[in-house]
Every structure is written in C-alpha cells, then in structure tokens.
Amino acid sequence: MRSIEARGLTKEFKVYQSRPGLKGAFRDLLNRQYRTIRAVDAIDLTIEQGEMVAYIGENGAGKSTTIKMLTGILQPTAGELKVNGFDPHREREKFVKTIGVVFGQRSQLWWDIAVQESFRLLKQVYQVPDADYKQRLDRMIEVLDIGELLDQPVRKLSLGQRMRCELVAALIHQPKLLFLDEPTIGLDVLVKENIRVFLREINREFGTTVLLTTHDISDIEALCSRVVMLDQGKVIYDGGLQELRRNWVKGKKVHFELAREVDMSELEARTAGMPLRWERKGERQVVLHLEQPDLAVSDVLAQIVQHVHIVEMQIEEVSTEEIVRKIYQEGMTLA
Structure with missing residues (x-):
C-alpha cells in the first residue's frame, strides 16, 4: 500500500481585499471584496511505503498547506487524496492512529506535567498495549538518551531536549507515516546528528515512511534520497537527490x-x-x-x-x- 497518493490536489483560500483610503474603508463596510488565492495548485504526489522524502520550497510555496491537507487539518478544495489508505479529513479518527507528527515550532506534550506522564496519556489516546508501550518506550529512551528527562515538566526542557521527547511522543503508537516539520530547527550539531541516526534506524527497522519539510539542507542530505520541490503551489521537481545534483551542477x-x-x-x-x-x-x-x-x-x-x-x-x-x-x-x- 502506498503511504501517500494525491491526484490534482488543490487548496484555495478566499481572502478579504481592502480598498485604499477612508472612502474605501466605508465602502468595505457595505460591500466587501474578496479574491481567491490558490495555495496548492493541482499537484500529483505519490510516496511509497518506507520512503524518506524531503518536501521543500521557499516560504509561501505551499508546503504547510499541503501538510495540513495530508494530515487532515484542512480539506482540499479539489482533487483526490489517500494517506495510508484513508481519506485524512473524512476518516480522521481511524487515520490519525496511522501517522505521527513532529512540528519544530509546536508541542504535542503537556507543558506543566512530567514528560513520562505525557507519554502515558498518549498511550491511552492511541490505545497502545502495555507490553508494546514498554518495549517501544525503553528502546527510544535508550537511543535518544532521555532517561534523565522523564520526571521533568516539559516547560523546563531545552529545545533540543524537547525535540527528542517530541519524537518519542510521535512514535509511541508506531505509526506507518511520520511527518517532520523543521525537526532540528535551533538544535546543536550533536543533537541533530543523534536525531538523524534515530530516524534512519526506525526507517530501516520498521519501514516507517518519513515526509520531511525543512530549510536545513544538511537534514535532507543526511536522510532523504528523494526531493519534491514546490514553488507557487506547483511541483517543479520530483526526483532523486543525486539526479538533482547531476542535472544542476x-x-x-x-x-x-x-x-x-x-x-x-x-x-x-x-x-x-x-x-x-x-x-x-x-x-x-x-x-x-x-x-x-x-x-x-x-x-x-x-x-x-x-x-x-x-x-x-x-x-x-x-x-x-x-x-x-x-x-x-x-x-x-x-x-
């Protein structure tokens, strides 16, 4: 089964357009004008199970909008979309159990409670059996070296410590597909490398599909063999990293x-x-x-x-x- 299969995926937003001057402001009160922005423009995207793919583009290219559609947060304006065999928006309850998400700027951990309590709550949310939970957690604690962090509240963690805990939280239920949005932003070199090694291990051991959005090119070179490049809502390149080098160097x-x-x-x-x-x-x-x-x-x-x-x-x-x-x-x- 393919992890992601999108055909003609499109997302449009209706944006309020104000008119200039005091006169324009009064006119806007009575008759507002809108314009339609196409953030994602009929893209086709297929990702096989077990691939590690970089999804890149400049700010405003449409990356975040695409990820929100792939994770079920936004409903597409047009097109067909299946992720892990589900419609992410319409079959959300079943779908979310098959994915993990790590956003560098947002947390899925509870801010004021101990890290391990967040893990236990997520265990209950995803209905992970006790034996599986212990085995997975012990392995991730060892590999990511977070044993000393388990009793600390999330608000006391450094950015690097929190990101390692965020990875554990996203993988407790062993998802088939992992979305990573700037997972190493602001981290030092050693922490970045530890996270990269861990991601390569779970991909190799469990066949976890990884979709990575990042501005850190070193993440792409360390993890991904395939690059999908977006510009103004359209895919302008979809191919191998080495092929990209050959064609453009x-x-x-x-x-x-x-x-x-x-x-x-x-x-x-x-x-x-x-x-x-x-x-x-x-x-x-x-x-x-x-x-x-x-x-x-x-x-x-x-x-x-x-x-x-x-x-x-x-x-x-x-x-x-x-x-x-x-x-x-x-x-x-x-x-």
Missing part, C-alpha cells in the same frame, strides 16, 4: 597549490580547447573552474602535471543548498 572547482608561481597564460595554453577557466587566488594558489560536468579532473591534470609541480589539490563539490538556491533564482521548471 554544471561543473566543479578544483583548488591547486603550486610549488612555484606560474603565469596564468601558461596554464591556459596547456589546457586550450577544454571547457574550463583558470582563476588566480594567490602567488602560488590557483582555482580551476570546470564548465562541464563530463570533463574529468584527470584529463586536465594529464595536460599540466608534467610541466607544473602541484603541491596540494582540493576538489570543491557544489552543495545541495547552492543547487536549490540556483533553481529558485533561475525560476526554471524541472518537472
């Missing part, structure tokens, strides 16, 4: 430290006809810009290594963050 940079100062014209002459560009960075430091991804560094080295002594070489890979920024700046459709 036009070349790479190679930093060289040379044994002696070499005239740039000598380097240009020895690599004439190749799709590349040389740049001087210091007396003995130069940068090679490869203009095409199919040009190998070894091909360039073969032309210069017999004539120029290279002390050190470092290849600079283009980050996923740079690729995503470039896509949005160029505004090109990939789908």
Whole structure:
C-alpha cells in the first residue's frame, strides 16, 4: 500500500481585499471584496511505503498547506487524496492512529506535567498495549538518551531536549507515516546528528515512511534520497537527490597549490580547447573552474602535471543548498 497518493490536489483560500483610503474603508463596510488565492495548485504526489522524502520550497510555496491537507487539518478544495489508505479529513479518527507528527515550532506534550506522564496519556489516546508501550518506550529512551528527562515538566526542557521527547511522543503508537516539520530547527550539531541516526534506524527497522519539510539542507542530505520541490503551489521537481545534483551542477572547482608561481597564460595554453577557466587566488594558489560536468579532473591534470609541480589539490563539490538556491533564482521548471 502506498503511504501517500494525491491526484490534482488543490487548496484555495478566499481572502478579504481592502480598498485604499477612508472612502474605501466605508465602502468595505457595505460591500466587501474578496479574491481567491490558490495555495496548492493541482499537484500529483505519490510516496511509497518506507520512503524518506524531503518536501521543500521557499516560504509561501505551499508546503504547510499541503501538510495540513495530508494530515487532515484542512480539506482540499479539489482533487483526490489517500494517506495510508484513508481519506485524512473524512476518516480522521481511524487515520490519525496511522501517522505521527513532529512540528519544530509546536508541542504535542503537556507543558506543566512530567514528560513520562505525557507519554502515558498518549498511550491511552492511541490505545497502545502495555507490553508494546514498554518495549517501544525503553528502546527510544535508550537511543535518544532521555532517561534523565522523564520526571521533568516539559516547560523546563531545552529545545533540543524537547525535540527528542517530541519524537518519542510521535512514535509511541508506531505509526506507518511520520511527518517532520523543521525537526532540528535551533538544535546543536550533536543533537541533530543523534536525531538523524534515530530516524534512519526506525526507517530501516520498521519501514516507517518519513515526509520531511525543512530549510536545513544538511537534514535532507543526511536522510532523504528523494526531493519534491514546490514553488507557487506547483511541483517543479520530483526526483532523486543525486539526479538533482547531476542535472544542476554544471561543473566543479578544483583548488591547486603550486610549488612555484606560474603565469596564468601558461596554464591556459596547456589546457586550450577544454571547457574550463583558470582563476588566480594567490602567488602560488590557483582555482580551476570546470564548465562541464563530463570533463574529468584527470584529463586536465594529464595536460599540466608534467610541466607544473602541484603541491596540494582540493576538489570543491557544489552543495545541495547552492543547487536549490540556483533553481529558485533561475525560476526554471524541472518537472
């Protein structure tokens, strides 16, 4: 069974539009004007059981609206939607038992009671058997290292401590699908890595599907092999992370430290006809810009290594963050 299957998923909002000036304000009292905003525009999205997918886009692209429809908070204006085999809005009572949700800016734990009391309440809500509850909780307490936090009220936890507890709360009933919205926002590097390791483990062990929305590109690179990119309510890219890199990385940079100062014209002459560009960075430091991804560094080295002594070489890979920024700046459709 597919975790998510959406066809033509659309959400429109009716927004009040005020007219300028005092006269316009009086007119608005008698006859208000509205305009329709299409936040999500007929998107198709299929996610198989066990996939870890990044759902990304700039602010206002429609990510949060999509997540609210997928979790049953909002009803679509148009289109077909099944999540874990249910209609999220119409079959909400059965549906919510199959999903877990972690929002970086919101808490599902009770603020003034001990963490473990929140867990017990959620156990009752989801009707988790005692044996299953103890086994799952013990495992998550150990992996996420929250044993010392169980007796503390949630309001006394740091952000990193609370996020680890939020993950436990979302997974107590072992959902088939986990929604993560900025799960590592504001966390230090060590806590982020612990959470990523834990998420990879539950995905591998239980086949939990993960849909991740984040602005932290390192989360995507650590967890997801597939990226769905949204812009102005439309899907502009849906494919592999490595494919995204291949299609959008036009070349790479190679930093060289040379044994002696070499005239740039000598380097240009020895690599004439190749799709590349040389740049001087210091007396003995130069940068090679490869203009095409199919040009190998070894091909360039073969032309210069017999004539120029290279002390050190470092290849600079283009980050996923740079690729995503470039896509949005160029505004090109990939789908």
